[in-house]
Structure formats: C-alpha cells, structure tokens
Amino acid sequence: MLAPISASSNVLQKYRKHPSSGPRELTPAMVRSIDEVDKPAKRGKKSETHKEAQVSKPTKGKTPKKRKSDKAVTSPPQPKKLKKLARRLILQSSSDSDSKYVPPQHKIAPPSEFERExxxxxxxxxxxxxxxxxxxxxxxxxxxxxxxxxxVELAVENGIMGELNDLKSMSSMI
Incomplete structure (x- = not known):
C-alpha cells in the first residue's frame, strides 16, 4: 500500500514513528450492523403476480374498446375562474378619501445589458x-x-492544333 510513496517522504517517516494502538474495540452498534450483514439472504418463493400479468397478454385480435358509461347526463365541466386585472387606486389628496380608478400604465422597460449585447x-x-x-x-x-x-484560349489552341495537324498530313503526302 505504501509502495508508491517514496521512502524519503516526510509524511511516511512520521507515520512509521507513530506507535500502533492495536485493534479497535467495536461498539454494540457496529457489532449489530456486522451481524445483520452476515445473516444469509432470505430465500423463498418470490411472488410472481407481476410476471404473470405480463405473460398473459392476448396474442390474437384487437383489444376491446372501452364502453361509455350508461349515465345519461354527465355534469358539465366547471367554468374556469378568470383572473381579474390588477387595478391601481390612487387616493385623492383631498380630505375626503374618495378613490379614483386609474388604469395601470404599462412601462416599456429599457433593454437590459444582456439584451443589448x-x-x-x-x-x-x-x-x-x-x-x-x-x-x-x-x-x-x-x-x-x-x-x-x-x-476561349482552349478554342484558339484547338484551332491551331487542327491547322498543324492539317499541315502535318499535307507534308507527309509530299
């Protein structure tokens, strides 16, 4: 275990100087946990209800569709609650504490630095x-x-080569 550590290591020298205290005494809780681990595992027939349910699937035909219930009248769904818009009430500065409805003002927030970037x-x-x-x-x-x-240059070269070929064939006839 100490092989990877060099012999001249300061930590290793201090460890070797440290006196051995011997084996540790186990507390009752430690003994109980060791005993529980050492007990053989429970062996017995496991319930196979889950496996049987998977095995007994029908192999032929379609599965029957669910029938609608025989109830003639079903209760209509409850209407959803609508959230009321928040309203701001601004108190008048007069002594009577009448309030006046002021619709909310939607301020356009300046773009954040991240949005600008x-x-x-x-x-x-x-x-x-x-x-x-x-x-x-x-x-x-x-x-x-x-x-x-x-x-264009290729066409010119092809024309020149054609003329040279003609001259060569004429000179070979002579």
Missing part, C-alpha cells in the same frame, strides 16, 4: 453574413470570368 451580436452577425455573401458573389464572378477566358 445579444442584439448587437445579432446585428454584427448579420453584417458579417452580408459581407461574406458579397465576397462570395464577387469571387464567383471572378471564377466565371477566368473560366470563360480559359475556354
């Missing part, structure tokens, strides 16, 4: 995508122009 990130992402699309379009156009030039 995310909208800025979205905007910069859109701008980057647009720039990439524009660059892609210009590169695509350049490649198409170069391909057109190469096709």
């Amino acid at each position: 995310s909208s800025e990130d979205e905007a910069s992402g859109r701008a980057t995508r647009q720039a990439i699309k524009a660059t892609n379009a210009s590169l695509h156009a350049n490649v198409n122009d170069l391909l057109t030039q190469l096709e």
